[in-house]
Amino acid sequence: MYGENAPPSWARLPGARCRAVEHLTKLEGLQEFELLAGLDEGFFQALAIASEVLEIGAGTALYREGEPSGAVYFMGEGRAKLYRSSGGRKARDQILGVVGDGSVLGLASALEGKPQSQGATALTDCVLYAVFRDDLVHLMASYPETSLRLARVLAARTRELEDLVGDLVFHSAPQRVARMLLDLATEEGRVTKRGVVFHPSLSRQEMAEATGISREALSRTLSRLAQEGILDLGGGKTVTILKPAELRART
Amino acid sequence: MYGENAPPSWARLPGARCRAVEHLTKLEGLQEFELLAGLDEGFFQALAIASEVLEIGAGTALYREGEPSGAVYFMGEGRAKLYRSSGGRKARDQILGVVGDGSVLGLASALEGKPQSQGATALTDCVLYAVFRDDLVHLMASYPETSLRLARVLAARTRELEDLVGDLVFHSAPQRVARMLLDLATEEGRVTKRGVVFHPSLSRQEMAEATGISREALSRTLSRLAQEGILDLGGGKTVTILKPAELRART
DNA sequence: GACGGTATTTGATCCAGGTCACACACGACT
DNA sequence: AGTCGTGTGTGACCTGGATCAAATACCGTC
Missing domain, CATH: 2.60.120.10 (Jelly Rolls)
Structure with a gap:
């Protein structure tokens, strides 16, 4: 090429x-x-x-x-x-x-x-x-x-x-997503009273590529986490980890 | 530990x-x-x-x-x-x-x-x-x-x-098995008129671990390949690749 | 604000491969 | 030979996640 x-x-x-x-x-x-x-x-x-x-x-x-x-x-x-x-x-x-x-x-x-x-x-x-x-x-x-x-x-x-x-090989998709979020957060996150806030440098597509799953599966996993009150997918592309400990437990 | x-x-x-x-x-x-x-x-x-x-x-x-x-x-x-x-x-x-x-x-x-x-x-x-x-x-x-x-x-x-x-991430289990066999064969194989013969240094369990699938799935994949005449799982733990080209095509 | 293009969400379906259960083959030891 | 134990084959089932399809949100531009 x-x-x-x-x-x-x-x-x-x-x-x-x-x-x-x-x-x-x-x-x-x-x-x-x-x-x-x-x-x-x-x-x-x-x-x-x-x-x-x-x-x-x-x-x-x-x-x-x-x-x-x-x-x-x-x-x-x-x-x-x-x-x-x-x-x-x-x-x-x-x-x-x-x-x-x-x-x-x-x-x-x-x-x-x-x-x-x-x-x-x-x-x-x-x-x-x-x-x-x-x-x-x-x-x-x-x-x-x-x-x-x-x-x-x-x-x-x-x-x-x-x-x-x-x-x-060892972890399921949700586990890998959890770890990916934690990794991103430690690199790019800012700690506030609500939790760890960050503008991910990765698009959803890229998050999926980082975790080795499809874009749709990633989206669903994030939605699920939001529904459970662990994550807040705030309006403007920001992600807030409301319960870091909960997330870590899912690794 | x-x-x-x-x-x-x-x-x-x-x-x-x-x-x-x-x-x-x-x-x-x-x-x-x-x-x-x-x-x-x-x-x-x-x-x-x-x-x-x-x-x-x-x-x-x-x-x-x-x-x-x-x-x-x-x-x-x-x-x-x-x-x-x-x-x-x-x-x-x-x-x-x-x-x-x-x-x-x-x-x-x-x-x-x-x-x-x-x-x-x-x-x-x-x-x-x-x-x-x-x-x-x-x-x-x-x-x-x-x-x-x-x-x-x-x-x-x-x-x-x-x-x-x-x-x-990119290849399916059968594809990975095919590649694993070819890799093993180039390292441990001996070329004969029937094909490439070798005593795998890996057990079936280990072959499965190398390809990242379960032992059962590996076993099934090998059987399938044997059935199709691509492999011969001879009696004494020997493996013979009868059609290397066919196998390579499955990668 | 209407519009076109892209990124994302959500829903519905399907199937590769994991898991469980059991049968069989083989060697080592008694 | 019998009988363990360990490796292996095969069938039946079930589920996680890919895939397809379509709706929606988000931009920047005019």
Whole structure:
């Protein structure tokens, strides 16, 4: 589907535009990553040189499944979903994870030097630092500590994927929905006297894809929870978890 | 379930015994790993010092889920299954992968320094090289190329787990069974005039756990395939794939 | 406010696969 | 040989969630 030498997808993103933020230089932005905290000054210099700041609007695809992997992306600001598509005619998607500030995207495929095994799409406007594959490998060789940290990132991703598999196989749809809501809430929620309130960054369709069920089934499950007084699906797209404990019990 | 300071499980394995193989020293065994090919002589010296040869019998658990991670294991000979258990009363298992010679086990948990996120059990008699966690990290720091290689191992594991998720979500049970059979056959099969013959290292129960379905459903699916002349479930536990192409078409 | 397009809800139906129950096959031990 | 125990095959049933179909809510635009 994509030629071996196709340009990196972000180069042709409609949402991509030059970054024009004065209060934060590229170097300073990179130094904010907890993942890289404590590494050499020289490392950051080299990383700043090797990287590009990238700003994309909500909804734009960072990279797609099958596309050649040209770079890894450090997420400075924003949220994105990682997903896989079924090859078939009626292409369903499965969301593998939703990542936020401080995460690394596309690392596995970049290290393997294989095409992207997943797609990534911005859920909100994002600020990213792109590091090209060869530069990354070179940096890892020059600054050994970096390799170790990135290996740990991959280890964590491995665990998350195992959790996902376990969730899909062992738990029923309502249980998975409950967990998904709790996960979203801890990332995006604000605690009030009524409960935890949030504007989900995921549409119903995407929530369904994250839980591995159909959109209709998700809708029904949410309605049921609302009916039982555990959730409040307030007017303007807001979701309020009225009884977090009740919800947790359904996991 | 396991105390923080429990001894590593292999120390109390009934199947564990001293290795008494003359024709192969520990050093030579380690140098056979493709994963480590081309690394410094010094590295292998250090690795040999830091590692223990371990021989376990078929069916013994190498480590269990939740157990503290003390070491990584390089699989020299044999096959093992990696799995997750559902916490519940009727503990179901899900097999995450079946690995053979040259694989690394328990790497992710060791790097994270967290308890094992999975269990590992020998399917056949195995020869393993155990490297303790701290030694591994030290080696990775001293020999940067090692970190890169291990990071690539984790990247590959990540892709495999994504594949598993996709398989579970997108494909039906018969499709997953077909793929499982083909995977097993390529690993363990021998091509004959009748088709691909093999003694599965997995029991029916385990095949079911690998495909994420019930034992009964697996049994039925196999019978169906046999009825259709695609498979021959010969007397003595052998499986023969009579029509590999037909089977592949069912994926 | 009317209109067209998209996202979501709700209802009705169907079936893949889980679960239960039991029969059978095989090996190990006495 | 008998008899456990463990693995496996098969039938009968039932349900969770997919799928199809249609109604409704929600936008932005004119």
